[in-house]
Structure formats: structure tokens, C-alpha cells
Amino acid sequence: MEFRTLGKTGFKISEVSLGTWQLGSKWGDPFDEQDALDTLEAAYASGVNYFDTADIYQDGQSEHAVGQFIKRHPDVHYSTKMGRKLEPHTAESYSKANLTQFVDSSLRNMDVDSLDLVLLHCPPTSVYYDPTVFETLDDLKKAGKIQNYGVSVERVEEAMKALQFDISAVEIIFNMFRLRPAEQFFAEAQAANVGILARVPLASGLLSGKYTANTQFGKDDHRSYNRHGEAFDKGETFSGxxxxxxxxxxxxxxxxxxxxxxxxxxxxxxxxxxxxxAVIPGASKPAQITANAEAAALPALTDAQMAVVKDVYDTYIKNPVEYLW
Structure with missing residues (x-):
């Protein structure tokens, strides 16, 4: 496993890290903490030292499992996300009181004194135009409750707007079916010393290459019920x-x-x-962790292979995906 620096955090993190949306469960299945801990241990054994969670994942149980895990392995780093528990999920709800409450809740869930990295969890676009939100994050950082903050975004424009604040990292959908972030945002982020976490790297499994037109998903799986954005941004499902x-x-x-x-x-x-x-694929069993980690050791793609990806993207995906996100 190779390691890269996560922007202003200075953390040296594994190129392949772990997203914990599925931690301790498969899509729609009940949470199992022992499965979660086994998955985290398998990731650590494979060289993974960075874990991304959120307060809404399994209603805080994912945060709790990661918190228990980092007590065993204090050399690892993590991010957690906040905001998606808001009902309704509006820009006005990103108040100082709510943000402080979310941070305090995550501190309790993870049983830590300070959080490595907190990300706003895909807030409404207008939040990026409200400096008081980021002033609150600055205050929480000064108070020692968080070490770093950043954003998890749906759209490239949101990521670009966030760069005007003192963020340390951006979590953004980037994969073979979502190429637009590389066009301008990547260079801007590097210039600002902002780390990039590539989420949804396999387009909800489409880029596993294992699905067919007849593949069926469970009724509680977002790949069944959110194909058109019925529950949340449709860009989260199959990258749109x-x-x-x-x-x-x-x-x-x-x-x-x-x-x-x-x-x-x-x-x-x-x-x-x-x-x-880092790229942050999810996993629901140790075998997936091992396979993901081994991907980092593959030879670099050739120019011809990179051109194939661009050609397939331009032919099948670019219109309308690039223009929506």
C-alpha cells in the first residue's frame, strides 16, 4: 500500500481507504457490530489506515464501531460527516446550534476528545454561499472539538465554491463514469492544498462489471428505489x-x-x-477489502487505456451526466 497526504490535515493516508456506508451490513440489511469490526480489522491488515464514516450511517452505529476500532489502532485516521440527519434538510438548518450539536454527538459516538476531520454531508448548494456556516466550523476547530473540516459534495460547482473557505479536504464523486472533477477542480484543490477523497468509485457497483440488464437489487437497496432521485440526489445511485x-x-x-x-x-x-x-470504496465483507487494497498495486494505466476510458465516457455517459453534476 502506498500513502498520500490528505491536504492541510498532513495525514499520510492509504491510497485505497474505506468508506463505511455498508459497514456491518449489506445494502438494507441490519447492522452487525462484530461484522463491522471484522471488516475494519481486515482493512487494517491490508494496509488501510483511513476510514470515512458519518453520523447518519446506521444511525450512529458506524461511528461507534469506528470509534471502538481506533482505540485498538491509534495510528489510523478518519473522517465523519454531519448534516444529513436534519429534518427538513435545508440550508437554514445548518445553524451554529445544530452544527455544534452534531459535533458533540459524533464525539460521544466515537468516544474521542477531538474529531480528526468533519465534513458537511452534501448540504444544499446555498450553504456554500453562507460564510457563517464555515465561521462556526472555525470556532469548533478553535475550541478543539475538531482538528480539520471540509465538505462532501454532489456537484463540482459546490467543491469549487468551498475552496474559498479554510477547508482541508473535499469528498467528491469521481470515477470512470464521472470525469468532470478532473477538468478544473483537481488543479484548483491542489493549488489550495486541499485533499481529495474520491467517493462512489465504482458507481454503486456498475464499474465492477458484474451486473447485467437482469440483475435484481433488494427493495431496501437504493439501487432499486433511488434510480430517479426518489429519496436523495440521484447522482449517488450509479453516479447518476x-x-x-x-x-x-x-x-x-x-x-x-x-x-x-x-x-x-x-x-x-x-x-x-x-x-x-485516496479512493474510498465501501465493503461489506473482508474479501472485498482485500481485493480493493490490491488494486493499488496494479500497474499504471497506459495512455491508450486512459484514452479508452475517455472515449467510452464521451460516447455513453457525458451527456447528460457531466452537465448535471
């Missing part, structure tokens, strides 16, 4: 790509890249961009 189109594009990528293990190549592709601090 039409499912049938995504299957066709993934099949072409496998064929033209000459691989049956598209997931590994897709992760390695993201790491071709030195602006990316």
Missing part, C-alpha cells in the same frame, strides 16, 4: 448514470481494456490522478 446504459458502457470497458476485473482497474484509474489523496 442510466442503469442499462451503465451496464453497456461497463461491458465495453471490460472488452476494450482486456480485463474481467473491471473493479480493480476502475480503482487504479482514479489513482492515476495525483490530486486524489
Amino acid at each position: 448514470v442510466d442503469y442499462a446504459t451503465g451496464v453497456k458502457a461497463a461491458d465495453e470497458l471490460k472488452q476494450r481494456l482486456g480485463t474481467d476485473d473491471l473493479a480493480a482497474v476502475a480503482l487504479r484509474y482514479i489513482l492515476m490522478y495525483d490530486a486524489v489523496s
Whole structure:
């Protein structure tokens, strides 16, 4: 495993880290803390030293599991996210009182005195135009409750706007089906010494190359109920790509890249961009952790392979995905 610096945090983090949306469960299944801890230990054994969680994941149970884990391994780093518990999820609700309450709750869940990195969890776009929100985060940092802060975004424009504040990192969807962040934002983030965490790196599994037109997902799986944004931003599900189109594009990528293990190549592709601090795929079992970690050791993609990805993107994905996010 190789390591990169996460922006202003100064943390040296594993190129392949772990997102914990699925921690201790599969999509829609009940949370199991022992499974969660086993998954975290498997990641650590594979060289992973960075873990991304959120207060809303399994209603705080993911944070609790990560908190227990870091007591065993104080050498690791983590981020947690806040804001999505708001009902309604409006810009006005990102008040000083609410933000402080969320940080205090995460401190209790994780049983720590200060949080490594806190990210606003995909807030409404207008939040990025409200300096009082970031002034509150500055105050929480001065108080020692958080060490660093940043944002998790839906759109490139939000990421660009956030750079005007004292953020340390941006979590953004970037993968073979979501190329726009690399066009301008990556360079701007590097210039500002802001780390980039690439989330949804496999486009909700589409870029595993294992799905077909007939693949079925459980009724409690967002890949069933959120394809058109019924529950939250549709860009979170399959990166906003039409499912049938995504299957066709993934099949072409496998064929033209000459691989049956598209997931590994897709992760390695993201790491071709030195602006990316880490890619954060999720996992619900240790075998997935091992496979993800091994992707970092793959040879660099050739110029011809990079061109194939761009060509497939331009042919199948760019319109309308690039113009929406």
C-alpha cells in the first residue's frame, strides 16, 4: 500500500481507504457490530489506515464501531460527516446550534476528545454561499472539538465554491463514469492544498462489471428505489448514470481494456490522478477489502487505456451526466 497526504490535515493516508456506508451490513440489511469490526480489522491488515464514516450511517452505529476500532489502532485516521440527519434538510438548518450539536454527538459516538476531520454531508448548494456556516466550523476547530473540516459534495460547482473557505479536504464523486472533477477542480484543490477523497468509485457497483440488464437489487437497496432521485440526489445511485446504459458502457470497458476485473482497474484509474489523496470504496465483507487494497498495486494505466476510458465516457455517459453534476 502506498500513502498520500490528505491536504492541510498532513495525514499520510492509504491510497485505497474505506468508506463505511455498508459497514456491518449489506445494502438494507441490519447492522452487525462484530461484522463491522471484522471488516475494519481486515482493512487494517491490508494496509488501510483511513476510514470515512458519518453520523447518519446506521444511525450512529458506524461511528461507534469506528470509534471502538481506533482505540485498538491509534495510528489510523478518519473522517465523519454531519448534516444529513436534519429534518427538513435545508440550508437554514445548518445553524451554529445544530452544527455544534452534531459535533458533540459524533464525539460521544466515537468516544474521542477531538474529531480528526468533519465534513458537511452534501448540504444544499446555498450553504456554500453562507460564510457563517464555515465561521462556526472555525470556532469548533478553535475550541478543539475538531482538528480539520471540509465538505462532501454532489456537484463540482459546490467543491469549487468551498475552496474559498479554510477547508482541508473535499469528498467528491469521481470515477470512470464521472470525469468532470478532473477538468478544473483537481488543479484548483491542489493549488489550495486541499485533499481529495474520491467517493462512489465504482458507481454503486456498475464499474465492477458484474451486473447485467437482469440483475435484481433488494427493495431496501437504493439501487432499486433511488434510480430517479426518489429519496436523495440521484447522482449517488450509479453516479447518476442510466442503469442499462451503465451496464453497456461497463461491458465495453471490460472488452476494450482486456480485463474481467473491471473493479480493480476502475480503482487504479482514479489513482492515476495525483490530486486524489485516496479512493474510498465501501465493503461489506473482508474479501472485498482485500481485493480493493490490491488494486493499488496494479500497474499504471497506459495512455491508450486512459484514452479508452475517455472515449467510452464521451460516447455513453457525458451527456447528460457531466452537465448535471
